[in-house]
Amino acid sequence: MRKREKLRLRSRARRCHYCGVGLRETQKTLDHVQPRTLGGVDRRKNVVIACPPCNRLKAGMSLGEFAELVRTSTDPGPAAFRARANRCGSRWWERTRG
Numbered sequence: 488m489r490k491r492e493k494l495r496l497r498s499r500a501r502r503c504h505y506c507g508v509g510l511r512e513t514q515k516t517l518d519h520v521q522p523r524t525l526g527g528v529d530r531r532k533n534v535v536i537a538c539p540p541c542n543r544l545k546a547g548m549s550l551g552e553f554a555e556l557v558r559t560s561t562d563p564g565p566a567a568f569r570a571r572a573n574r575c576g577s578r579w580w581e582r583t584r585g
């Protein structure tokens with residue numbers, strides 16, 4: 488993605504793509520939904536704005552793997568995700584399979 492495209496994406500995003508938490512400008516990180524290490528492209532359709540905790544937690548996982556983790560794990564990271572995402576209406580992770 489070009490820098491200008493990334494800047495536009497950052498400025499438009501208000502919430503984390505994954506947990507829905509509201510973000511200040513300095514909290515916005517870019518995340519590849521399908522990681523580049525798993526063949527994900529560096530294009531608009533594969534890049535979202537995420538909060539730092541979601542970005543760290545998802546790391547190199549595919550969306551399906553991330554959904555599985557936050558659905559099933561009792562570790563602190565996934566538990567914190569569920570607490571943040573309680574206000575996120577879609578609960579996409581309950582329907583997303585790897």
Ligand SMILES: [Zn+2]
Binds near residue numbers: 506538539540
């Ligand atoms: Zn988040």
